Amino acid sequence: MWLDRYDALLCDLDGCLIAGDRVLPGARELAAYAGERLWIISNNSTDTPHTLSGRLAGLGLHIAAERIMLAGATAIEQLAAEEPGTGICIYGSDAIKELARAAGLQLDADRPDIVLLTRDERFDYDQLNRAVRQLEGGARLVVANGDPTHPGADGHPVAETGALLAALLACRPGTPYREVGKPSPAMYRAVLARLGLEAASILAIGDNPATDGEGAQ
Amino acid sequence: MWLDRYDALLCDLDGCLIAGDRVLPGARELAAYAGERLWIISNNSTDTPHTLSGRLAGLGLHIAAERIMLAGATAIEQLAAEEPGTGICIYGSDAIKELARAAGLQLDADRPDIVLLTRDERFDYDQLNRAVRQLEGGARLVVANGDPTHPGADGHPVAETGALLAALLACRPGTPYREVGKPSPAMYRAVLARLGLEAASILAIGDNPATDGEGAQ
Numbered sequence: 001m002w003l004d005r006y007d008a009l010l011c012d013l014d015g016c017l018i019a020g021d022r023v024l025p026g027a028r029e030l031a032a033y034a035g036e037r038l039w040i041i042s043n044n045s046t047d048t049p050h051t052l053s054g055r056l057a058g059l060g061l062h063i064a065a066e067r068i069m070l071a072g073a074t075a076i077e078q079l080a081a082e083e084p085g086t087g088i089c090i091y092g093s094d095a096i097k098e099l100a101r102a103a104g105l106q107l108d109a110d111r112p113d114i115v116l117l118t119r120d121e122r123f124d125y126d127q128l129n130r131a132v133r134q135l136e137g138g139a140r141l142v143v144a145n146g147d148p149t150h151p152g153a154d155g156h157p158v159a160e161t162g163a164l165l166a167a168l169l170a171c172r173p174g175t176p177y178r179e180v181g182k183p184s185p186a187m188y189r190a191v192l193a194r195l196g197l198e199a200a201s202i203l204a205i206g207d208n209p210a211t212d213g214e215g216a217q
Numbered sequence: 218m219w220l221d222r223y224d225a226l227l228c229d230l231d232g233c234l235i236a237g238d239r240v241l242p243g244a245r246e247l248a249a250y251a252g253e254r255l256w257i258i259s260n261n262s263t264d265t266p267h268t269l270s271g272r273l274a275g276l277g278l279h280i281a282a283e284r285i286m287l288a289g290a291t292a293i294e295q296l297a298a299e300e301p302g303t304g305i306c307i308y309g310s311d312a313i314k315e316l317a318r319a320a321g322l323q324l325d326a327d328r329p330d331i332v333l334l335t336r337d338e339r340f341d342y343d344q345l346n347r348a349v350r351q352l353e354g355g356a357r358l359v360v361a362n363g364d365p366t367h368p369g370a371d372g373h374p375v376a377e378t379g380a381l382l383a384a385l386l387a388c389r390p391g392t393p394y395r396e397v398g399k400p401s402p403a404m405y406r407a408v409l410a411r412l413g414l415e416a417a418s419i420l421a422i423g424d425n426p427a428t429d430g431e432g433a434q
Contacts, residue, residue: 120342123341124341148388156353159346162387163345167376170383
């Protein structure tokens with residue numbers, strides 16, 4: 001099979017393998033055929049590799065946490081490696097906050113050095129105002145990804161980190177920020193480092209030219 | 218006094234008369250001197266003229282509800298006059314929803330014909346997704362104003378309707394919408410109609426050239 005030409009398949013998650021909690025046609029077959037050559041590389045920022053691996057196993061897709069690269073978790077890993085002990089306010093899920101604590105970051109909602117914005121399903125008007133103040137106070141902004149939406153279970157768009165970012169930037173136009181997810185090369189580089197492979201022998205599969213296509217190049 | 222040249226003074230609220238719950242220097246004196254010639258014309262969309270008049274009285278500023286024009290309440294009045302009985306989903310305060318009901322609009326969170334976005338202090342991630350679906354379903358979008366922020370009590374910016382609009386437009390780029398507040402002429406026209414005056418004899422006071430200046434012209 002032509003897939004055998006590749007040492008690794010880097011596959012996007014939402015819209016490629018699953019949509020919400022629905023497994024897309026052919027995804028189980030691809031996972032079974034590719035086995036350990038299959039990696040997930042996703043702008044997901046609510047899961048950690050472990051919570052996602054468990055969730056996918058419940059859907060019949062068996063992919064080890066070690067082969068799952070996610071934008072939110074990658075942001076945590078990068079910040080913890082670059083600035084251990086830094087005060088950070090995370091707008092995000094409990095799983096992501098727990099990952100940050102375990103990685104040695106100091107969660108600080110009052111005067112953080114860094115504001116990390118992820119797809120926070122509890123984000124609201126008060127938190128928007130709080131984030132604006134933190135940035136006014138000099139905190140640097142890091143965003144898991146700039147995607148405004150991702151495809152949900154029923155095909156309808158679901159608001160993503162980029163939509164929350166749009167509200168924040170409306171309040172503070174021109175605020176500089178660092179983006180960790182696709183199309184930034186950070187997650188791709190991390191996969192190559194773990195694999196010890198050349199990019200030439202890897203196939204990237206995605207449904208979004210602006211993130212999956214651009215990032216893979 | 219030179220103010221006596223004008224038959225009416227149209228004054229902005231936030232940043233001109235008050236900031237949050239703080240009365241700004243000179244505001245009480247202006248209100249006392251101008252008396253019934255003083256009107257408020259504001260992009261405020263959380264109050265109704267009656268709730269604001271009461272709130273201002275508590276701060277020592279006595280301005281009758283009849284001389285208060287607000288973007289949220291004006292949106293309700295316009296929609297009720299143009300399309301009585303229309304199904305509308307309002308993202309906004311209880312006071313604004315009550316005003317809509319009293320004006321004969323049908324509050325409908327499921328399949329509304331119109332989505333009215335105001336400065337909803339309870340707006341959150343789930344409501345963002347709900348509004349996106351309502352627009353996908355064909356609802357028309359009306360926004361109280363497009364201001365991203367207004368000045369708060371301590372001088373810090375407070376997120377306004379325009380910041381919530383930015384998140385919505387990030388999810389549905391290019392969605393057409395109707396804007397009721399300044400700089401749209403709707404509220405100015407309503408004041409002129411009530412006054413029966415020519416625009417030439419009116420002074421507009423504001424702190425924002427993009428809304429107060431542009432709208433008054």
